[in-house]
Amino acid sequence: MGAGMTRFMRRAQETGKELAWEASRAALESCELTLDAVDAVCLTSAPDAFDGVHMKGEYLSDGAGAFGRPFIRTYVGGGSGVFTAIQGWYTVASGMADVVLVVAEEKMSSTQPHPQAAFLTIFDNVLERPLGPNLLWIFALEMNRYMSAYGLDKRDIAAVAVKNKRNAADHPAALLGRSDITVEDVLASETLAWPVQRLDVSPVSDGAVALVLASEEAAERITDRPVWIQGVGWNLDTAYWTNRDLVFPEYVRNAARAAYAMAGVTEPRKQIHIAEPYDPFDYKELHHLEGLMLFDPGTAPEAARDGVLNRDGDLPSCPSGGLLGVGNPIAAAGLMKVAELFWQLRGEAGARQVPGSPERGVAQAWGDLMQVGTVVVLGNEGGPPTTATRLPDSPTPPASTPGHPLTEAEFRGATGAVEDAVDARYAWDAGVAISRFLGGLREGRILGRECRGCERVLVPPRMFCERCFRGTDAWVEVEPTGVVQTFSICHVSWDMKPLETPEIPAVIAIDGSSGGFLHVLGEVDPQEVRVGMAVEAVWKPVAERTGSILDIAYFRPVRGGAP
Amino acid sequence: MIERIARPDEVRRWPGSIPVSHRYTPGVAGQAFLETLRDRGVILGSRCDRCRYTYVPARLFCERCFAELAADVEVGPAGVLRSFAIGFVGVEGEPLESPLTLGLVQLDGADACLLHLVLDHSDEPLEIGRRVEVVVKPAGERTGSILDIEGFRPVEG
Numbered sequence: 001m002g003a004g005m006t007r008f009m010r011r012a013q014e015t016g017k018e019l020a021w022e023a024s025r026a027a028l029e030s031c032e033l034t035l036d037a038v039d040a041v042c043l044t045s046a047p048d049a050f051d052g053v054h055m056k057g058e059y060l061s062d063g064a065g066a067f068g069r070p071f072i073r074t075y076v077g078g079g080s081g082v083f084t085a086i087q088g089w090y091t092v093a094s095g096m097a098d099v100v101l102v103v104a105e106e107k108m109s110s111t112q113p114h115p116q117a118a119f120l121t122i123f124d125n126v127l128e129r130p131l132g133p134n135l136l137w138i139f140a141l142e143m144n145r146y147m148s149a150y151g152l153d154k155r156d157i158a159a160v161a162v163k164n165k166r167n168a169a170d171h172p173a174a175l176l177g178r179s180d181i182t183v184e185d186v187l188a189s190e191t192l193a194w195p196v197q198r199l200d201v202s203p204v205s206d207g208a209v210a211l212v213l214a215s216e217e218a219a220e221r222i223t224d225r226p227v228w229i230q231g232v233g234w235n236l237d238t239a240y241w242t243n244r245d246l247v248f249p250e251y252v253r254n255a256a257r258a259a260y261a262m263a264g265v266t267e268p269r270k271q272i273h274i275a276e277p278y279d280p281f282d283y284k285e286l287h288h289l290e291g292l293m294l295f296d297p298g299t300a301p302e303a304a305r306d307g308v309l310n311r312d313g314d315l316p317s318c319p320s321g322g323l324l325g326v327g328n329p330i331a332a333a334g335l336m337k338v339a340e341l342f343w344q345l346r347g348e349a350g351a352r353q354v355p356g357s358p359e360r361g362v363a364q365a366w367g368d369l370m371q372v373g374t375v376v377v378l379g380n381e382g383g384p385p386t387t388a389t390r391l392p393d394s395p396t397p398p399a400s401t402p403g404h405p406l407t408e409a410e411f412r413g414a415t416g417a418v419e420d421a422v423d424a425r426y427a428w429d430a431g432v433a434i435s436r437f438l439g440g441l442r443e444g445r446i447l448g449r450e451c452r453g454c455e456r457v458l459v460p461p462r463m464f465c466e467r468c469f470r471g472t473d474a475w476v477e478v479e480p481t482g483v484v485q486t487f488s489i490c491h492v493s494w495d496m497k498p499l500e501t502p503e504i505p506a507v508i509a510i511d512g513s514s515g516g517f518l519h520v521l522g523e524v525d526p527q528e529v530r531v532g533m534a535v536e537a538v539w540k541p542v543a544e545r546t547g548s549i550l551d552i553a554y555f556r557p558v559r560g561g562a563p
Numbered sequence: 564m565i566e567r568i569a570r571p572d573e574v575r576r577w578p579g580s581i582p583v584s585h586r587y588t589p590g591v592a593g594q595a596f597l598e599t600l601r602d603r604g605v606i607l608g609s610r611c612d613r614c615r616y617t618y619v620p621a622r623l624f625c626e627r628c629f630a631e632l633a634a635d636v637e638v639g640p641a642g643v644l645r646s647f648a649i650g651f652v653g654v655e656g657e658p659l660e661s662p663l664t665l666g667l668v669q670l671d672g673a674d675a676c677l678l679h680l681v682l683d684h685s686d687e688p689l690e691i692g693r694r695v696e697v698v699v700k701p702a703g704e705r706t707g708s709i710l711d712i713e714g715f716r717p718v719e720g
Contacts, residue, residue, distance in 0.1 A: 051585065411588060
């Protein structure tokens with residue numbers, strides 16, 4: 001029925017709940033409703049650690065209009081924004097509510113020294129954090145895997161960053177719109193974690209977005225020009241991210257299949273006119289377009305290069321400007337994509353309007369530990385046969401974009417600002433399987449667990465198989481050798497400080513197993529590392545081993561092994 | 564299914580933390596509230612005429628009807644103690660040298676209650692319904708913080 005958003009800002013003067021209210025009010029005003037009309041509220045916001053506010057949903061609830069109403073907050077990482085629209089949909093579809101306010105808010109600027117700190121614990125506390133990972137590792141490792149598998153040219157991927165920042169120049173809420181940016185600018189930007197460079201990445205931001213959803217009956221009362229949610233889907237892959245081939249987002253395809261089936265979409269490439277895939281990094285947009293079955297695996301980059309994804313191209317992708325251009329207040333960024341489809345399908349996107357009156361679009365987000373896909377299909381057709389006269393396509397006034405950005409100096413000097421650190425410390429148990437695995441490392445052995453259900457040897461080992469959902473059967477020793485599945489050359493620490501010596505994180509597929517794990521490479525020139533390179537564990541001296549993932553000092557190329 | 568742990572020494576616990584701290588700026592309404600407290604030593608609330616409710620501290624919007632509000636109502640400095648509690652231990656469970664009394668006070672002209680310390684009541688037992696007033700630090704010592712208010716002090720009346 002309606003949509004609204006704040007500006008996306010590096011630092012907002014508004015508190016989180018003030019941002020939520022600004023967006024919610026704009027959404028209600030856009031369809032001439034007041035809060036009285038709202039039956040239920042669905043909210044999302046990313047980890048509590050960003051704000052240091054435990055039960056952040058409760059904190060934000062008044063700004064989302066939840067006073068005296070059924071209210072729920074959900075969270076699936078980066079996938080949250082699109083998921084909240086799905087949740088709003090089933091809150092209506094279940095008959096629970098006729099009118100639902102869907103709100104997504106994020107305020108990342110409170111987190112010091114850098115919001116990345118809040119992400120560190122998404123890595124396994126026992127097996128991965130001792131290696132000193134940062135969030136960029138995951139993206140760099142996935143990007144390299146994607147590029148290596150298809151022999152992709154970084155220039156074609158950089159074209160996505162260029163397109164989105166140019167598109168965002170037409171968005172009144174955008175943080176990083178730039179109409180004059182070129183591929184050369186992206187390729188010349190600072191290398192953070194090769195192959196990821198500064199301009200491949202979306203900016204941390206503050207902001208909020210809201211939508212108003214309604215049942216078919218309520219929609220007839222509220223507007224003559226509804227946009228319909230035609231299909232929804234979401235899907236999860238294994239949380240053992242080093243056990244997956246990162247080259248293709250299977251979970252996005254699964255989610256898209258569900259959403260397309262509900263929407264009656266059988267030929268997505270023909271029936272989807274406009275796409276808002278999730279683009280926290282430029283390669284992710286391409287990866288996701290392939291997961292959405294809009295391009296064959298490995299072919300989206302050439303489409304970006306050839307302009308197919310441009311606003312006036314054959315399949316406009318991220319006409320909003322996406323996360324790369326508008327900004328990435330995590331949960332809010334996902335819902336912004338759904339809002340953009342709403343505006344595009346109503347012909348209200350102003351300077352961003354895709355030509356040719358698009359009739360159906362798909363929005364998608366991705367998150368958790370890079371294994372959840374959330375997909376919504378929106379279209380102009382749906383609902384009961386309408387007898388109302390459709391209004392002519394006269395755009396309603398452009399959405400207001402409230403929000404007051406603070407400069408760094410204003411942020412540091414703000415009256416009444418409070419510094420705080422949550423003084424919580426943890427002791428993480430290694431658990432049954434990993435304790436045994438670590439005991440093996442102390443003895444210089446890599447242990448896995450055999451699952452006779454799916455005939456896999458699981459490394460890292462677990463006492464149950466997440467696919468078969470049965471207890472695993474036996475311990476097996478595997479080789480202390482493997483193959484580099486993907487790698488990165490990382491130049492920054494978790495708090496974005498430059499490293500004197502670059503690190504080479506890699507996912508090692510362990511020989512004799514169906515899996516592998518994250519570690520670092522050593523005794524090798526970074527320029528010589530290749531995907532597919534055979535490597536072996538270099539153990540610490542026995543006396544220095546403690547039963548830790550660091551008992552393997554690093555992996556190095558097998559001498560005389562395959563290049 | 565789950566194996567017995569034959570060598571308990573192999574079970575290790577990994578100490579750690581989430582290395583974040585936060586910087587909170589007070590927002591649009593919060594800034595108006597704190598700057599007025601600093602500059603004039605008074606408490607500002609926000610009135611929603613439609614809902615007939617006055618919020619304290621000031622707010623940017625009414626959570627009941629979503630109307631935009633201004634920080635435009637001076638409340639207090641006196642009010643009514645609606646509830647109180649006396650803390651004898653700190654956050655780690657350690658005994659406090661002198662107990663702290665917390666009060667929820669509905670300042671005159673406000674509907675919402677303000678939380679702060681209750682001062683100077685040791686010579687008489689507190690009662691809910693007692694009249695109290697806000698004690699504000701001297702002008703030169705105020706910085707634009709909720710601690711510019713020292714607390715509430717019982718008054719006659």
